[in-house]
Amino acid sequence: MAFTSKLIVRALSTSAAHFNSIKTVTVIGSGLMGSGIAQVAAASGHKVIVVDKTQDIINKAESSIKKSLERIVKKKFPDDTKVGKQKYLTDVLENLSLSTDALAAVKSSDLVIEAIVENLDVKKELFSALDKAAPEKTLFASNTSSIPIKEIATATQRKDRFGGLHFFNPVPLMKLLEVIRIPETTDATYKSLEAFGKALGKTTVQCKDTPGFIVNRLLVPYMAEAIRLVERGDASPRDVDTAMKLGAGYPMGPFELLDYVGLDTTKFIIDGWSKKEPDNPLFQPSQMLNKLVKENKLGMKSGEGFYKYDKK
Ligand SMILES: CCCCCCCC(=O)CC(=O)SCCNC(=O)CCNC(=O)[C@H](O)C(C)(C)COP(=O)(O)OP(=O)(O)OC[C@H]1O[C@@H](n2cnc3c(N)ncnc32)[C@H](O)[C@@H]1OP(=O)(O)O
Numbered sequence: 001m002a003f004t005s006k007l008i009v010r011a012l013s014t015s016a017a018h019f020n021s022i023k024t025v026t027v028i029g030s031g032l033m034g035s036g037i038a039q040v041a042a043a044s045g046h047k048v049i050v051v052d053k054t055q056d057i058i059n060k061a062e063s064s065i066k067k068s069l070e071r072i073v074k075k076k077f078p079d080d081t082k083v084g085k086q087k088y089l090t091d092v093l094e095n096l097s098l099s100t101d102a103l104a105a106v107k108s109s110d111l112v113i114e115a116i117v118e119n120l121d122v123k124k125e126l127f128s129a130l131d132k133a134a135p136e137k138t139l140f141a142s143n144t145s146s147i148p149i150k151e152i153a154t155a156t157q158r159k160d161r162f163g164g165l166h167f168f169n170p171v172p173l174m175k176l177l178e179v180i181r182i183p184e185t186t187d188a189t190y191k192s193l194e195a196f197g198k199a200l201g202k203t204t205v206q207c208k209d210t211p212g213f214i215v216n217r218l219l220v221p222y223m224a225e226a227i228r229l230v231e232r233g234d235a236s237p238r239d240v241d242t243a244m245k246l247g248a249g250y251p252m253g254p255f256e257l258l259d260y261v262g263l264d265t266t267k268f269i270i271d272g273w274s275k276k277e278p279d280n281p282l283f284q285p286s287q288m289l290n291k292l293v294k295e296n297k298l299g300m301k302s303g304e305g306f307y308k309y310d311k312k
């Protein structure tokens with residue numbers, strides 16, 4: 001009897017330990033999304049390690065986080081002295097550390113958020129290695145835009161502690177977070193991920209592990225249709241953008257948004273979905289997109305996509 005109740009107490013304390021207990025976070029991938037996620041997690045008081053493949057990439061991420069923080073302090077402390085602004089910056093940056101060693105970084109983390117390239121094999125390889133290195137209590141989440149969470153989770157032995165945390169670009173400004181559960185995700189894990197999202201100041205919505213979740217399931221066909229319209233020669237990217245901003249009230253036109261999210265990521269998504277549903281006319285690969293990606297015109301991040309950008 002005593003043995004059974006000890007077991008029950010242990011089971012309860014394990015799930016309670018998972019609920020709302022996220023204080024330390026490792027973010028893997030320090031590109032557009034990873035740097036934004038790391039920034040908002042650090043700004044909301046979490047201790048964050050952000051990891052990428054090389055020191056050079058990590059240094060670039062650090063400087064883009066600093067730039068974004070500078071824009072935020074301007075708004076947050078409009079009348080404040082330099083001292084208040086400096087303290088905010090110092091506090092956030094103190095919560096952030098940088099690393100190129102993912103396996104060491106996850107050892108002290110309550111939560112690992114993966115934000116690397118949108119490729120199932122690469123994500124699985126990473127999670128398989130992390131699964132062996134991370135403590136048992138550590139929750140895993142992917143920020144994938146389009147890959148089923150259940151397929152990524154197969155690389156681990158912790159499907160019960162696995163979910164999706166889908167952020168939006170730019171992470172410091174976009175208020176939504178989609179929290180995804182797979183059948184194996186426990187309630188404690190789900191609640192913990194949701195509570196983490198709220199602690200970041202995001203509004204969370206729940207969605208099953210369905211292709212594109214909510215936002216991308218609607219957004220990707222819209223963006224792809226905009227490209228098809230231009231491919232047919234019916235209108236220019238500039239006019240489509242003007243039309244959707246002034247005629248439909250969108251903050252960015254589809255081509256501005258495509259350049260903003262990255263044409264390589266968009267291509268990965270469309271190619272992946274068209275492979276799964278080759279007859280779905282909404283997911284047909286685009287020659288125009290393929291050509292731009294082949295030429296390394298990936299959008300704002302490479303200096304050119306549908307439009308040209310000044311490299312800063
Ligand atoms: C085929 C499809 C493939 C999908 C691919 C996968 C994608 C996904 O999985 C999910 C996604 O993320 S989808 C993309 C979602 N994002 C959007 O739709 C963004 C749309 N754009 C906007 O909301 C605004 O233009 C936006 C909020 C960006 C900027 O606002 P404004 O237009 O008013 O422009 P600004 O005047 O430049 O900015 C307003 C204030 O915000 C500050 N700011 C901008 N960027 C910042 C950043 N990164 N960090 C910190 N602060 C920032 C800016 O300084 C400005 O401040 P104030 O001047 O003080 O007002």
Ligand SMILES: NC(=O)C1=CN([C@@H]2O[C@H](COP(=O)(O)OP(=O)(O)OC[C@H]3O[C@@H](n4cnc5c(N)ncnc54)[C@H](O)[C@@H]3O)[C@@H](O)[C@H]2O)C=CC1
Pocket residue numbers: 028029030031032033034051052053057102114115116117118119122126143144145146166167168169260261262265
């Ligand atoms: N771009 C967007 O607007 C959004 C993208 N996403 C998703 O977020 C993920 C990342 O996308 P982005 O940040 O746009 O890509 P990105 O290309 O800007 O950054 C990816 C980063 O991951 C790094 N990386 C790749 N393999 C790695 C590994 N094994 N270990 C450590 N780092 C590695 C790369 O060096 C790069 O810095 C993708 O799954 C994408 O679908 C989700 C929401 C919005």
